[in-house]
Every structure is written in C-alpha cells, then in structure tokens.
Amino acid sequence: MPQKADKLLPIMTGQPVIPVLKIARVADAAPLARALARGGMPAVEITLRTREALDAIRIAAAEVPEAIVGAGTILTPRQYDQATAAGARFVVSPGTTQELLDAARGSDVPLLPAAITPSEIMAAIEEGYSLLKFFPAEQAGGLPFLKALASPLAGVRFCPTGGITAANAGDYLRLPNVICVGGSWVAPDELVNAGNWDAIEDLARQAVAAARG
Template identity: 70%
Template structure:
C-alpha cells in the first residue's frame, strides 16, 4: 500500500451517507452550532466548513463539540499546518482543492481521512498512484462539468468523485447520475443571506430537499 494511501472506508461512509455535502463559509463562529443542527435535522449531517474565514477553526471546534449528530469536516486545506489545525479542532474529514507531497505526508500520519482535489487526467493518475481513489473534482463547472467527468469514467475506472464548485440544485442531478460520482458538494443549501439572518428553518428545508436527491 502506498505511504499516502487514502483511508477509504471511513471517507466513503461519509460520502455515501448523503447525496450532497454542504460547503460552508462561516463568518461568525456563533452561527456554526445552529447551522450544523439545521443541516443535520434536514438530513445532511456531514458538513464541510471551509478555512476561508478567520472564524473557521472556531466554527469547526464549536460544531464538533456541541452538535454530536453532525459529522464536521474542514475544507480548503492547503498545507500540513492547516491539516493539523483542522484535525485538532475536531474535523472528522479533511478536504483540499489539490494534492501535494506535504498533504500526502500529513494525511499518512493522521487518522483523519483526506479528500484531495484533482481535475486533469494526470492529476487523477498521480492521486491514484499515491493510493487515493476518492477525489474532489473542483472547480467542477469551470473545469468541464458533468460531461468532462463522464468522459473520465471509462479510462479512469475505479476513481470516484465529489464534484464541487458551481454545483447547484439545478445541475446536481446531472452529476449524481454519473457512475463515478458518489456525492456532490454545494453551498446553495446554506446561502450567506439565510445564515446571516439566522433563518435556520429555511436552511433545514433546503437541506431536506437536497437530501432527497436521487443517486
């Protein structure tokens, strides 16, 4: 087994558990707990809190500690330091837009599974060589969308993806219908305006609709 081999089983359990993983940019740490509760109540317990704001680590820590029904992951992880910080905060899985030797090393030394990103056939092959068979496809729409992923399914059989980036309620079914897509990541379930307004019931309703999408 390659040194950086993916901890596939726990990650696959998360990804197969729901058709959509909410991708969250949280500006206020105090929003993390009610947001995670609303999403879990709507049927989407696995969430990705991106490390794109100063509040991200506190948000991960709070949601992981106070919402036991949630499976809190960290996104936009770019290096080993990010990885360690997110894991220490309580992340159950780590998501990166790409894959580097440093990230492979960090993931190999941790119990927390990594979902790395890859777009081109060469990137996918490099990830496969490092022992990764579950990958993020980002930015999905800008990189060619569902048609591109469909074209990869035969030559790169055995690799499965979670497309993220430009995925919406409208086009998510196109991705979910593909044999090499296990789930999608999307931010439409928790729009900034609803989070800022604390409209948790409306977010729960959007989560419920997303959780009902067919694969």
C-alpha cells in the same frame, strides 16, 4: 499508504450533497450544523476561508454530536493539523500536494484531495487514492469532462464541487463515477445571516429528496 477510504467512504455515501460552508460568525456554527443535520445532511465541510473557521469547526464538533464536521480549503500540513486538532473528522483540499499527502499519511483523519486532469488523477491513484474531489467542477469541464473520465479511470469516484447548484446536482449524481456533490446552495448567506435555521433545514431536506428522487 492507501487512502483511508474505510473512514471517508461512509461519509460520502451517507448523503448525496455535502454542504460547503463559509462561516463568518462563530455563533452560527452550531445552529447551522444542527439545522443541516436535521435536514439529512450531517456531514458538513467548513472551509478555512474566514478567520473564524477553526473556532467554528471546534464549536460545531463539540456542540453538535450528530454532525460530521469536516474542514475544507486545507492548503498546508499546518492547516491540516489545526483542523484535526479542532475536531474535523475529514479534510478536504482544492488540490493535491506531496506535503498534504504526507500529512494525511501521519493522521487518523482522512483526506479528500482534489484532482482534475488525467495526469493528476493518475498521480493520486499511485498514492493509493480512489476518492477524489473534482474542483472547480463547472469551470473545469463539468458533466462532459467527468463523463469522459468514467471509462479510462473507472476505479476513481469523485465529489464534484464548484458551480454545483440545485439545478445541476442531479445530473452530476447520475454519472457513474460521482459518489456525492458539494455545494453551498443549501445554506445561502442571506438565510445564515438572518438565522433562519428552519429554512435551511427545509432546503437541506429538499436537496436530499431531489438528489435521491
């Protein structure tokens, strides 16, 4: 069964940067998602890297209707089910396994799996996937590597994540096979810990303007 691109593509084209969030305090989930949405980033990826992640997804999805809450760092079908039950509207994985593809096939919630090598990307294409995460972007070869993939694998578009910053996001977004990027710089830990939601909103707004500029 092909990727649910009709559900995933509007999320990826809706904003040039998707914030990748590691939430350690559940109380931060709703105000953080709200601030990012005000700054032009309604779609957020809350990673399952903390014990609070599923509760954070649940609260953000329930209390911030303007947000499009996704779940990241999904490694197993069980996590896939937990994330979607919590309200995640898209799921992101740092790799691709047959078990995850099977879980996605049985779910209404779309999967954005990661692939790096041409063989991994070709395997994803055979499964009907044309939208992929490229992770870890900088460590895997970065801009030159992705640029080299554009011609032989022209039908695939990527969301590079890993080492993406305000300084290099624009360079990635100018590649023909990059549809958006993922990054954490719009919600730095020090601002989240301080509850400085206005500053995070400003960072989000600046990132969107710079990426589209």
